[in-house]
Amino acid sequence: MNSKEAAEMFGLTTDTVRYYERVGVIPPIKRDKNGYRVYTTRDLNWIYLAKSLRHAGVSIESLIEFATLSQLGGNVEQAQKQILQDQLQEITGKLEEMTKTRDLLQYKIDTYDEHIAKFKTGEVTSDNVEELWKVNHKK
Incomplete structure (x- = not known):
């Protein structure tokens, strides 16, 4: 080829x-x-x-x-395997963070209309909005 x-x-x-x-x-x-x-x-x-x-x-x-x-x-297999393991660990961490961000985005999309409606009626204000970091975004 x-x-x-x-x-x-x-x-x-x-x-x-x-x-x-x-x-x-x-x-x-x-x-x-x-x-x-x-x-x-x-x-x-x-x-x-x-x-x-x-x-x-x-x-x-x-x-x-x-x-x-x-x-x-020579005997490089262990060093190569360690590189792969390190990269897998790094990617796993990135995936976990991306999953959390995806869940947050989905939560924001799912609750967007309701949230905007509450702002428009005055039920929610800048002073009493939810604390996103405390909300469970998983369904």
């Missing part, structure tokens, strides 16, 4: 895939006798992993560290 096909497969540009290789987010890609990159399944797995982790907010630096370890050989 060539660069264009590999990029299209994952909805990336060829520039992005080449950038990933150039900075070390993915290991170097083997080339044919004419110097063209030839992507193997292993290479495609690296691209997919890099794309997925980047979309989840994982830093380029963490991806470079992970890919660099894979090229060192």
